[in-house]
Amino acid sequence: MLRDDLRAFWTEPRPPDAPVRVWRDWVLVVAVLSGVVSEAVLRTDVVWLPVAVTESVWLCVLTLWRRTRPLAVAAAGFGSIIVLQVLSVVFAAPEPVGLYSALVVLILVYALPRWGSGREIVSGGALILTTFVLSVLTDDIPVADQIGGFVFLLMPAVVGASVRFWDAARERQVERARSVERERIARELHDTVAHHVSAMVIRAQAGRVVAATDPAAAVVALEGVEEEGARTLEEMRAMVAALRDSRTTGADLAPQAGVADLGRLLRSHAGHLRVDLDLDGELASLSPAVDAAVYRIVQESVTNAMRHAVEATEVVVRVVGEPRRVRVTVTDDGARTGRGRAGYGLTGLHERAALLGGRLRAGPGTDRGWQVEAELPKGRTDGRVHSRPRR
Template sequence: MRLVGNIGLAVALAAVVAGTAVAIAASWGGAYFLPGAAAGILTGAAALLRHRGGRLRAAVAGLAVAAAAVVAAHVAGLPAEPGPATALALAVLVGSVTRVAPVRTVAAVAAAGLAVVAVGAFTHPGWSGAFAVTVFGALAWAGGVLTGGALRLLDARRLAAVAAVRRDERLTIARELHDVVAHHVTGIVVQAQAAQLVARKDPAKAGESFAGIEAAGAEALAAVRRVVGLLRDEESADPGAWGVAAGPERIADLVSRFERVGPAVHLQLPPHEDQWPAEVTGAVHRVVQESLTNVARHATHASNVTVALSEVDRTVTFRVADDGAGGPPGVHSGYGIVGMRERVEALGGTLSAGPRPGGGWQVDGTLPLPGPGPVAG
C-alpha cells in the first residue's frame, strides 16, 4: 500500500514539475524554470523518502529546500516560490508529521510550512502569477495539515478499539480461568478435607474419598485443557460460549458433581433450555458454577441449595440460593461476583447478589434472549 502511494505521489510530482516548467518557459522564456524544477524535485525526493529517513528529518529537509528556493527566487528575480511541485511535496511532508509526531513538533512543522508560503508571497508583490502560486501553496499546506490530522484521529480510534478488544479478551480469559480453576480446585479441597475425617474414623473407606479426589483432579485437568484449547483455536470467536456445550444436561451435570461434595440441590430447569443461544447458555452455566463454588467454599453449614432457571417472555431468569449462615465473607473483594456480573451485563442482563432475609446467600439475575421466539413458561 505504501509503495502504491509513493508511486502515485511520484507520478503527480513529475506531472506538476513538467507542467510548471512548460508554463514558465512559455511565459518567462529561457531556463527560468530550472531553479523551481530543482526545488520541486528535491522536496519531492524528501517526501518520497520520508518513511526511510524519518518523517521529521524529511520535513525539515524539505522545508529547508523550500526556504532556500524562496530566498533564491527573491534575490535572482526568478518566478515565485514555493512553486506548485514544492508546495505539493511540503503538503505531504507536513501531513506526514502531523499524523504521528507529538503535538509540539506538529505545531512547529506546520508553522514553518505556513511561514515559507507566507514569505514567498511577500517576496514577489505585484508579480504576475505570484498570487495564484501563493493561494495554491496555502491550500496545499492546509490540505496537508487537515489530512494528517484526520489520519491521526483515525489511528487513535483504531488503537483505542484494539486496546478495548485486548482488554475484553483479558477479562474473558481471566473470568474463564477463575471459573474453571476455582470451581474444580474447591471440589478437590472439600473432598480432601472429608478424606482426612474419613481416614481417622474408618481407614477402610478412605480409598473411596481418594478416588473422588482423583476423579475431581481429572475433571479439573480436562477443564483446563479445554479452556487452553479454546484459547488457541482462532475459530472459537464467541467468548460467551467458551467451556460450555448447549444442552439441558450441562447444568444437571454441574449440580450432580457439586452434590458429591456439598449439600443437596433442588434443581428447576425450563423445558426449552436446550434452545437457548450458546452465549446465554454459557453465561448461565458460569453463574451457576461460580455460585455453587461459593456455597462450597463459604456456606459450609448450608443444608439446602436451590438452583432455579426459568424463561418468560424471551427473558431467562436464574436464582441460586442457599440456607447457610450468612453470605460468603469478603465476597465483594474477590473476582467471582465481578466476573459473573460482567458476563451477564455484557449480554444486556442484570445480576444481584447478597444475603437472604431468612439467612443464607442468594444470586439473582436475568438475561434477555435475542430475536423473536415462542414464549415458554
C-alpha cells in the same frame, strides 16, 4: 489550564507503529514523476527548467520518508523552497521558479501533524510559516491571493490533524474493548479455578474419609482430583495465553461451557450438599455470551454454597427461559448468616450481568439460606471492534 494544554501538546509523542511505506507511496511517486516529465516536455514558460525539475523530483522523493521522519523531510523540502526563493531574488528570475508538480509538497504539510511529535509539529510549522511569509515578501501577490494561498497551504495540515485525532480516538476505543475482554477472561479464569479447586478439595476430603475402610473408593477420589487438576491446568493455559496477548479483542478461545453443561457441572459437586437442577422453557436459542454467563453464575453460586453455607443440606438451581429473558436462581437452605462479603467471584457476577444488559441480586433467602437471582436478555451478544488500515 492553557499552560498544561500547551505542555501536553509540546510533549506529545509520535503516533506508534507508523508504516514505513505502502503501495500508495509508489503510486504517488510514479504519478508525480510522470507529471514532472510531462511539464518538462510540454511547457515552454518554465524558468530555470533544470532547477525546477530537480526541485520537483527532490520533493517527490522526500515523501517516501514522510511518516518516519516528518520533521526532517519538512525541513528538507521547505528549506529547498526557501533556497530557491532566495536565488530567484538574487538572480532576478523573471517568473517564479518551479513546476506545478512541486505541489506534492502539500503531502509533507499533511504528514507533519499526522505523524510528527508535538515538538516536531511546532518546529516544522514555524518553518512552513517562514516559507510562506518569505514567498509573500518576494512575490508581488494581491492580498486576496495571499489569504487564499495561506488557506490552501493550511488545509492539508488540518486534514492531517483530523485524521490523527480520529485514529487516536479509534485506538482508545479498541483499547477499551481489549480491557473489557481481558477483564472478562480474568473473571472466567477466577470462576474456573474456584470451581475446579473446590471440587478437588471435596474429592480429596471424601478420599481421606474412606481411605482406611475402602481403599478402592479412595483411589477413585484421587483419580477425580487428578482429572479436575488436569482440566484446570488446560483451561488456565488457554485463558492466560489470551490475557498475555495484548491484541486480544474478542479472540475465540476453546468453546465455552453453557447451559447444556450444567448437568455435568453439578454432578462434579458430589459432596455434602445435594444439588437439584431444574431447566425450564426455551434455552437453546441463547446467545453465546448469555449461555456462558448462565453457566458461570450457576458455577460461582454453587461453589459459594459449598464453601460458605452453614447447616445447608441442599442447593436448588433453577434456569427458566422466557421469550425475551432467561432467569437464573440458585438457593441453598443453610442458616441465614451475614455471608455478604463480596469477593472477586460475586463482583464478577454483577459485572457480567451488567455487561450483558441484565441484573443480578445476591443476598439472604426469603426463609433461610442464601439466594442468587439473575435476569439476562436472551439476545445480547458480545460486541467486537475491528481495526482498519492506517493512513
